[in-house]
Amino acid sequence: MTCTQTTAIAQYIAQAADLPLPDDVVEKTRLHLLDTLAAVISGAHLPGGLAGTRMAHRLGGPSDALAIGAGRLVAAPHAALANAMAAHADETDDSHVGGRFHPGCAIVPAALAMAETAGLGGTAVLRAVALGYDVGARAVMALGVRGADTARFSTHTIGGNFGATAAAAALAGIDTRGAMHALSYAVQQTSGVPYWRRDSDHIEKAFDFGGAGARNGVMAALMVQEGWTAVEGVLTGSPSYLSAFAEEPRPEALSDGLGSRFEIMGAAIKKWCVGSPIQAALDSLMALIETHGIRPDDVARLTAIMPDDRLHIVDDRDMPDVCLQHLLAIGLIDRGVGFSAAHDVARMMDPAVLDLRKRIFASLSRDLTEARPPRQAIVEIETTDGRSLRHHTRAVLGTPDNPMSREDVAAKARDLMDPILGSDRSAQLVETVLDIDRLDDVRGLRPLLTPA
Secondary structure, eight states, X not given: OOOHHHHHHHHHHHHGGGOOOOHHHHHHHHHHHHHHHHHHHHHTTSHHHHHHHHHHHHHOOSSOEEETTTTEEEOHHHHHHHHHHHHTSSSOSOBBTTTTBOHHHHHHHHHHHHHHXXXXXXHHHHHHHHHHHHXXXXXXXXXXOOOTTTOSSOHHHHHHHHHHHHHHHHHHTOOHHHHHHHHHHHHHTOOOXXXXXXXXXXXXXXXXXXIHHHHHHHHHHHHHHTTOOOOSSOSSXXXXXXXXXXXXXXXXXXXXXXXXXXXXXXXXXXXXXXXXXXXXXXXXXXXXXXXXXXXXXXXXEEEEEEETTTHHHHTTOSSGGGXXXXXXXXXXXXXXXXXXXXXOGGGGGOHHHHHHHTTXXXXXXXXXXXXXXXXXXXXXXXXXXXXXXXXEESSOTTBTTBOOOHXXXXXXXXXXXXXXXXXXXXXXXXXXXXXXXXXXXXXXXXXXXXXX
């Protein structure tokens, strides 16, 4: 059995707190931190977030870290669980196409819980979060999963589990051997079956994508801190992580580019707080509205051409924020899709929306599935006055090929947080997070994370 890959990753984890990041990586990490915190604050009031809050209340424990929705200090694993459940309580948080997971919802809550417990500053958090994206994405890439429907295990749970473990272990200050032990506990806590698409309440999905990984990662770091030992060299060989979970094992991917290729640069922040496959379709629709002034009465027929491996996730769903046809209708009527509109269940029965949906259709495309960058979409509109309009979104706004600006991310965060925190506190939180490097102790964020 070789320990080479495990040792390389463990060494990187142990050194991460002392390794400065490139300026562009620091800035991207700030944006993902802000985006995830906004998702937590907004999602804490949705079913998944409320479920995490109730559990944090029930479990309590020492006053390590803030469970944001609960507004109280609890044990670090419980805070990580509650905040991660809130972060993925809907479709607001970030994603990583190459890693096939939503990194921020697991990694950021784990990093914050450990940093609060230790009284660490903003720079340490940024380095740990970037590390989490690096390790979580690579842990999935090494599995060699061929497609979204071929995976035997949920890559979303696995990526979050390893990313959160790496971030928490770095902030726990453990050495290379301890990091290997933490990785072993990450392997033992690896789980998740991809039937989460059937969860209409978005509670188990919030646990799968965020809560499980955040809790597991903090637990792994704390166990090692408490002197627990574990098996070393557990990522490759037989039996190992890869022998148990990989489809087409790629052990080299576990450590390839560590320290030079930062996976947070490949992560995407959503412009629209809706299911990921809908992002490109909304981008295309907004481009047609802006260019041609299209209104609902102008539409004789609208066709959204979608990747054939993604459409089933969002096709005629019963939840507003993951229903392609509903959101395109809302976008036409409102000339945009804000958070509130995307989550307004009552509008799914609005006669104006239902009438428009009769003219909205979806079509499958194998070419779009194979196109790069991924998750492209085309919207075609036949107008009532005989025009044929078409827009093809190749690079979704918020992806690495078409990134959102600092101002874009701040505006999205304000849209999510203002109704909860109030505009003044929300603005102050945005300013503080975007300058978090200057914060000597992240516990200074606590007063800004809950309503006055």
